[in-house]
Amino acid sequence: MSHIFDKLNRETFDHKNKADYAKTAQVGLTENLVRQISAEKNEPRWMLDIRLKGLELFDQLPLPDYGPDLSQLEFDKIIYYAKPADAKNTTSWDEVPEDIKQTFEKLGIPEAERQMLAGAGAQYEAATVYHNLKEQWTKQGVIFEDMDTAVQKYPDLVKKHYMKQCVPVNLHKFTALHAAVWSGGTFLYIPKGVKVDQPMQAYFRMNAKNMGQFEHTLIIIENEAEGHYIEGCSAPKYGSSSLHAGCVEIFVGDNARFRYSSVENWSRDTYNLNTKRSLVGKNSFMEWVGGNLGSGVTMLYPCSVLKGEGGRADHLGIAFAGPGQNQDTGAKVIHAAPRTTSNIVMKSLSKGDGLSVYRGLVHVAPQAENAKVNVNCDALLLSPKSKSDTIPVMNIQNPKTQVAHEATTGKISEDKIFYLMSRGLSEGQAQGMVVNGFIEPIIKELPLEYAVEMNRLISLEMEGSVG
Amino acid sequence: MKNILEIKNLKVNLKEENKQILKGINLEIKPGEVHALMGPNGAGKSTLAKVLFDHPSFELTDGRMIFDGREINALSTTERAQLGMFLAFQTPEELSGITVSSFLRSAYNALRKAHDPDFKEVRAFQFKKILEEKMAELKFNPEFADRYINEGFSGGEKKKAEILQLAVLEPKLAVLDEIDSGLDVDAMKLVSEGVNKLIKKGLSVLIVTHYQRILDYIKPDYVHVIIDGQIAETGGPELAKKLETEGFKLD
Numbered sequence: 001m002s003h004i005f006d007k008l009n010r011e012t013f014d015h016k017n018k019a020d021y022a023k024t025a026q027v028g029l030t031e032n033l034v035r036q037i038s039a040e041k042n043e044p045r046w047m048l049d050i051r052l053k054g055l056e057l058f059d060q061l062p063l064p065d066y067g068p069d070l071s072q073l074e075f076d077k078i079i080y081y082a083k084p085a086d087a088k089n090t091t092s093w094d095e096v097p098e099d100i101k102q103t104f105e106k107l108g109i110p111e112a113e114r115q116m117l118a119g120a121g122a123q124y125e126a127a128t129v130y131h132n133l134k135e136q137w138t139k140q141g142v143i144f145e146d147m148d149t150a151v152q153k154y155p156d157l158v159k160k161h162y163m164k165q166c167v168p169v170n171l172h173k174f175t176a177l178h179a180a181v182w183s184g185g186t187f188l189y190i191p192k193g194v195k196v197d198q199p200m201q202a203y204f205r206m207n208a209k210n211m212g213q214f215e216h217t218l219i220i221i222e223n224e225a226e227g228h229y230i231e232g233c234s235a236p237k238y239g240s241s242s243l244h245a246g247c248v249e250i251f252v253g254d255n256a257r258f259r260y261s262s263v264e265n266w267s268r269d270t271y272n273l274n275t276k277r278s279l280v281g282k283n284s285f286m287e288w289v290g291g292n293l294g295s296g297v298t299m300l301y302p303c304s305v306l307k308g309e310g311g312r313a314d315h316l317g318i319a320f321a322g323p324g325q326n327q328d329t330g331a332k333v334i335h336a337a338p339r340t341t342s343n344i345v346m347k348s349l350s351k352g353d354g355l356s357v358y359r360g361l362v363h364v365a366p367q368a369e370n371a372k373v374n375v376n377c378d379a380l381l382l383s384p385k386s387k388s389d390t391i392p393v394m395n396i397q398n399p400k401t402q403v404a405h406e407a408t409t410g411k412i413s414e415d416k417i418f419y420l421m422s423r424g425l426s427e428g429q430a431q432g433m434v435v436n437g438f439i440e441p442i443i444k445e446l447p448l449e450y451a452v453e454m455n456r457l458i459s460l461e462m463e464g465s466v467g
Numbered sequence: 468m469k470n471i472l473e474i475k476n477l478k479v480n481l482k483e484e485n486k487q488i489l490k491g492i493n494l495e496i497k498p499g500e501v502h503a504l505m506g507p508n509g510a511g512k513s514t515l516a517k518v519l520f521d522h523p524s525f526e527l528t529d530g531r532m533i534f535d536g537r538e539i540n541a542l543s544t545t546e547r548a549q550l551g552m553f554l555a556f557q558t559p560e561e562l563s564g565i566t567v568s569s570f571l572r573s574a575y576n577a578l579r580k581a582h583d584p585d586f587k588e589v590r591a592f593q594f595k596k597i598l599e600e601k602m603a604e605l606k607f608n609p610e611f612a613d614r615y616i617n618e619g620f621s622g623g624e625k626k627k628a629e630i631l632q633l634a635v636l637e638p639k640l641a642v643l644d645e646i647d648s649g650l651d652v653d654a655m656k657l658v659s660e661g662v663n664k665l666i667k668k669g670l671s672v673l674i675v676t677h678y679q680r681i682l683d684y685i686k687p688d689y690v691h692v693i694i695d696g697q698i699a700e701t702g703g704p705e706l707a708k709k710l711e712t713e714g715f716k717l718d
Contacts, residue, residue: 414523419560421544422520422553423574423636424581433573437564437615 028076031055034180037081041148041183044155050162054169054179061173067359068297068326073271078243080181080214137196143189144200147216150187157189161218166249167277174245174273178214182247185215188229192253195226199261199447213244219260223253223281230450231262242270244295250278252286254308259287263450265457266295268324274300282308282337289445291454292329293320293461301359303332306340306368315344316442318454321386322461323352330359330391335368335401346377347439350386351461357389358407364396372402379409380438382431382462432462469536471640471671472496472519477530479511479518488514490696491530496640501672503682503707506693507715512675513557515693516644520544520554535639549581551639555629555646561617567628568598568612571635578636601634605661622649630661641665643674647681659684679711 026033034055038048063070137144143154151158163169169179190196221227231248244266252258258278266272272295280286288302304313315331327350333342348356358377373396379388390407412434420430436443436455443451472494479489488511496502506512518525519532521544532539539547562570572594579586589597598612605627617625626646633641646658662685666672674685682690682704690706692699694715700706 413560416560416562418520418522418544419556419562420570422548422556423570423632424545424548424578425574426545426577427543429573429577433565433570434562437562440564 027079029055029058029078029080029177029181033080037181037183041151043151044159046159047151047162050169051180051182054176054181057170057176058173058180061170061176063173064299067299067328067357070271070273070297073243081183140194141189141191142194142196143187145187147185147187147218148183150218154187154189157220158187158218161220161249161251162216163247163249166251166279167247167275171275175247175275178216178245178247178275182214182216185246186217186219186229186231188217188219188227190221190225190227192222193224194222196228197226199228199230201230201232213242213246215246217246217248219248219250219258221250221252221256221258224255225253226257228259228261228447230447231260232264232450232453242267244270244272244274246274248274248276248302250276250286252278252280252284254281255283256281257285259289260302261289261446261450263291263293263446263454263457264295264298264300265291265293266298268294268296270295270297272298272300274298276300276302277305278303278313279305279307280311280313283310284308285312285314287314287445288316288331289442290317291320291442291446291450291457292318292327293322293457294325295327296325298325298327298329300329301332301361303334304342305334305336306342307336308340309337310339311337312341313343315342315346316445317346318439318442319346319348319356319358320458320461321348321350321354321356323354325354326357327355328357328359330357330361332361333363333373335362335364335371335373338367338369339371340368341372342374344375344377345441347442348377348379348388349382349435349438349458350379350388351382353383353385353387355387355389357391360392362392362394362396364394364398364401366397368398369400370402371398371400374404375406377407378438379407380435381409381411382435428462432459435462468497470495470533471498471500471535472673473531473533474515475531475533477515477518477532478528479514480526480528481514482524482526487528488525488696489518492693492696492698494691494698496671496673498639498671499666499669500689501666501674501685501687503687503690504673504675504693505677505679505690505707505710505715508677510693510715511696512693513644516554516557516642516673516675519642520547520552548638549578553633553636553638553641555626555633555641555643557644557648559617559625559629561615561620563615563618565616566613567616567631568595570616571598571632574632574636598635601631604634604664605631605657607631623651623654626650626658627654630658634661634665637665637668638670640671640673643672643676645676646674647676647678655681655684679707682707 034051038051163179167175169176219229250258250260264272278286286304292298292300302315306313313333317329319327319329321327331344342362344360346358348358350356356379360375362373364371375392377390377392381388388409392405394403396403412431416434417427417430420433421427435458443454446454474492474494477489477492480487492515504512514525527540534550534552572589576588599609602609602611617628620628626649647655650658687704689701690704691701692710692715
C-alpha cells in the first residue's frame with residue numbers, strides 16, 4: 001500500500017499552471033471590483049451590503065500594532081479576484097478541467113477522496129472546482145457545499161450565521177478585507193443528532209502571481225451532532241507577495257463535538273493572515289489541530305469562545321519557521337461560562353534565522369466559575385540563529401480557576417544526536433527524527449495522510465531542500 | 468587472520484578540560500573474539516568506548532583506530548556505524564515521540580542502504596515481523612514496540628533495549644559499555660543469551676565493565692585491565708576472577 005503523499009516533494013507544490021486568466025483580472029481594490037464580484041456570483045443584496053461594509057472598514061481600520069511587520073504588503077498590487085475561465089462547479093472528478101485536475105492529482109486529492117474520506121472539495125483560485133459528498137451523508141441532511149453555492153441554495157441559513165456573532169466584519173483590517181472580496185470556501189452543515197465519523201476535506205491552492213486567497217468556511221454543527229473537517233493549503237513560489245486572508249467560522253451547538261484540522265503550507269512569499277473562530281455550546285467539545293509551515297509571514301490565532309457551560313476547547317498546533325520566515329501563531333480561548341475547559345498544546349520549531357512566536361490569550365470572564373486552563377508551549381531551536389518567543393497572556397477574572405502553564409525552549413541535545421548517529425543515521429536524519437518526536441503529540445491527532453504529509457514537509461524543511 | 472579492531476597508541480583528551488584521559492592504548496581484537504575491559508572509576512573505560520564512535524566531547528591527540536582493515540580516525544559516528552560498529556550505551560538516551568519500532572526501522576534501513584544503494588527500504592509491516600521475533604527472544608512484551616524509546620523504561624529495560632537494537636542491526640563489532648549496570652540476575656541472563664547468540668553468528672565484542680559477574684555469562688577470551696589511561700595488564704578469563712578477589716592494583 002503506498003501512501004498518497006509518497007511522491008510529494010517541494011517541486012510538486014512549486015509546479016505552476018499557465019495562469020492566463022490572471023492577466024486579465026484587475027489589480028488593486030476598488031468598489032467597482034467588489035460590486036463586480038457580487039454581480040458575477042449573482043449574490044443577494046444582503047451579501048453585497050456586507051461586502052461594501054467590509055470595503056469601507058478596510059480603508060478605516062489600521063494594521064495590527066503587534067506581531068510581524070506588514071508594511072511591505074502592497075495592497076494596490078494584489079489581484080483580489082480571478083476565476084479560471086473554464087472552471088465550473090462539478091460533482092464528478094471526470095468533469096474537472098484537465099490542468100486543474102493535474103494540480104490536484106499531483107497533490108493526491110482524488111485518491112484521498114476515494115480511499116478514506118467522506119467527500120473532497122477542491123478549490124483552485126477563486127472558483128471551486130470539484131465537490132462531492134458521499135450519498136449517505138446527504139440523506140441524513142448533511143450539507144457539504146462550496147460557499148458560493150451555499151449562498152444561493154441556503155440563503156437563510158447562511159445569512160443567519162455569516163460574519164455576525166462569530167467573526168464580525170469589523171474585527172480587524174483583514175476580516176474587513178475578507179468581507180469585501182471573499183470568494184469560494186466551504187459550507188458544512190450537520191443537523192441535530194447526526195454524527196459524521198469520516199473526516200471531510202477541502203484543499204486550497206493559489207496560483208497566479210500576486211493572487212490573494214479569500215475563501216470563507218462556514219461550519220454549523222447543531223446540537224448533539226459530530227464531525228471532523230480537514231483543510232490543507234498550498235501555493236507555488238513566486239517573486240512578489242501573495243496574500244491569504246481567509247476566514248473560518250464554526251458554530252458548535254450543545255452536546256456536540258467538532259474537530260477542525262488544517263495543514264497550511266503556503267509558499268515562501270505569502271502573507272498568511274487568517275482568522276478562525278469557533279463558538280462552543282454547552283457541554284460541547286471543539287478541537288483545533290493545525291500545522292503551519294511555509295508562508296513568509298503568518299499571523300494565525302484560532303479562537304474558541306466557550307459560551308456554554310461545561311464546554312471545552314483543545315488547541316493543538318505545530319508551527320515551523322524556516323529561514324526568513326516569521327510564524328506568529330497561537331491560540332485564543334475565552335471562557336465565558338462556568339465549568340469550561342481549555343487545553344492548548346503548541347510546538348514550534350525554528351531553523352536558520354526563522355522566527356517562531358507563540359502568541360496566546362486565555363481570558364476567563366468573571367462569570368466563568370470553576371474553569372480549567374492548561375497551556376503547554378514548547379519551542380525547539382534548530383540553528384544557532386534561530387529565534388523563538390513565547391507571549392502567553394492570561395486574563396483570569398474568576399478566583400475559582402485552575403491554571404497550569406508550562407513552556408520550554410531549547411536546542412536538540414548533542415547526546416541524542418550522537419545516540420542516533422551511532423545507529424547509522426546521518427546527522428540530518430538524526431535531527432529529523434528528534435524533530436518528529438518533538439511534534440508527535442500533535443501529529444498523532446491528524447488523520448493518516450495529513451500526518452504523513454506533515455512529517456514529509458517538515459523533513460523537507462529540515463533537509464533545507466526548500467528554497 | 469585480519470583484526471576486526473586495532474587500536475594503536477591511542478591518546479585522547481577530554482575537550483572541555485583539556486585533560487588527557489587515554490595515554491597510549493593498544494588493543495587488538497580478532498573476528499569472533501570477546502574482550503573485556505575492566506578498571507577502576509575514571510580509568511578511561513567509557514572514554515575508550517565513546518572515542519571509538521567519535522563522541523563530540525573527546526579529542527584524539529595521537530594514535531590510530533582501525534576497523535575491519537580501515538582507518539576510522541577521520542570517519543563520522545554515522546560512517547563508523549555503517550561500517551558495522553555498534554555501541555550499547557551506559558545511559559541510553561530517551562527519545563520522546565519516537566517509537567522503538569520506527570527508530571529501529573530507520574536505523575535498519577539506513578545501515579542496509581549504506582552497504583547496498585539499491586536496497587529497498589523495509590516497510591513498517593514487514594519490519595514488524597523482524598522486530599517481533601527479536602523481541603520475543605529477549606522476552607519483551609510486544610507492546611514495547613510502540614513505546615517511545617527508553618522513555619519511562621527501567622534501568623534493566625533500557626539495557627535490554629540496547630541488546631534488542633544489537634540483535635536487529637547485526638553489526639560486526641559490539642562495544643558494550645557497562646551493560647551489566649542496573650541489571651538483576653534474570654535480566655543479566657537474558658542480555659547475555661542475546662549477546663552469546665550473536666557471538667555464535669560471528670559477532671566480536673568489547674565489553675566494558677566494573678564487575679566480574681557478567682563475565683560468568685559472557686565468557687571473554689581476553690581480559691584487559693585499564694588503569695589511569697593505559698592498559699596495565701592483559702590476560703585470559705582467569706584474570707577477571709583474580710581482580711575480583713584482589714582488586715585493581717593502583718600503584
